Amino acid sequence: MKSSVLLPWAFAAIVTPILMTAQTTPDSKPLAQQRKNAPARDAYIVKYDVLDNGGGPLRILYSDETVLEIQKERGRVKDGNATLTQDAFSEVQVANDRQHIGWLADYLICAQSYPCAVAFGIFHAGSPPRYIEPDATIWEWAFLEQGKQIVLHVGLPHGDVDGHYLLYDSGDGRARGRFTPGQGLAPDWVRPLEERQR
Helix, strand or coil, X not given: CHHHHHHHXXXXXXXXXXXXXXXXXXXXXXXXXXXCCCCCCCCCEEEEEECHHHCCCEEEEECCCXXXXXXXXXXXXXXXXXXXXXCEEEEEEECCCCCEEEEEEEECCCCCCCCEEEEEEEEECCCCCEEECCCCEEEEEEEEHXXXXXXXXXXXXXXXXXXXXXXXXXXXXXXXXXXXXXXXXXXXXXXXXXHHHC
8 A cells, every 4th residue: 555655656756857857958949049050951041130130140040940140240341450340231131042141241431420331241051151342332232043143233332323243153252243334235144233223
């Protein structure tokens, strides 16, 4: 009789800690708190956001629930002798392949009261972010060829009416083309940005 009374208590003493441990495993964390080193090969970008009302890191959520954060860049852009920290991420876009994500890296330069996009960032899982610094402020941009190429429309912050267009490869960041309006027929890679302006 005594052993039959003790048996349920003994069972409860063994099982309760196991159940409590199971409820606090990393898999039970909210999705936004889960972290993995890298997404699976077949994972794709589901969504993104920029934390702290646009002033924080860029957070990317993949289909396998991996969450990656890209911090603001520091050390690449200088204003005189001062090394600047990226002020914000803007114009974030995901390519049609759902593997590439790009953004404008905005910096407070030349004592202006607002940040200017002087660098372009691109990220593909498995590689560090790549930065492209054209010879002018970036006005707008777009992915081409399912994320394999990028076209930038650049110019001076003030006073430049037409600017010029630059074509880059996403993989290696190499320049592949340049076009200035008024100097002949625009190549096909310029058209996606020209159509936006109409």
